Amino acid sequence: MPNEYKTEDQYNMVPLNAEKLDQELGKLPEWKQISDKWIAREYKFNSYLDGVNFAKKAGEYAEQRQHHPSIKIDYKKVTIKISSWRAKGITELDIEMVKDFDAIYCSFYE
Numbered sequence: 180m181p182n183e184y185k186t187e188d189q190y191n192m193v194p195l196n197a198e199k200l201d202q203e204l205g206k207l208p209e210w211k212q213i214s215d216k217w218i219a220r221e222y223k224f225n226s227y228l229d230g231v232n233f234a235k236k237a238g239e240y241a242e243q244r245q246h247h248p249s250i251k252i253d254y255k256k257v258t259i260k261i262s263s264w265r266a267k268g269i270t271e272l273d274i275e276m277v278k279d280f281d282a283i284y285c286s287f288y289e
Contacts (some may be wrong), residue, residue, distance in 0.1 A: 185272075186245050194263070194269055195269050195270060209221075215268065216267060217261070217262045218269055221258045222257045223255060224255045230254070231288055235240070236283050237257075241276070246272055246273075249261070261273050
């Protein structure tokens, strides 16, 4: 992941059309569309603290991007749910960020 991130203000905040969203989610099989405006993924960890540490890293990354998902810790599971409020749907920024959340997750098991 790059050190310098584009923030929400640097994106054309237009929701992806259904075809483009399906195409992108096809490349991200763990991510599911849970409504017309939200996608989510559940991450599983070996310990509670691994999940907490992941949530912290994901939150710090989101703060750098100035685009904040919902993050829920439930024992050894962490669920991230993301959407773009301004666009009222899933945008290019959301897709970019979920790829980075997945990379953060992978860093726990390398």
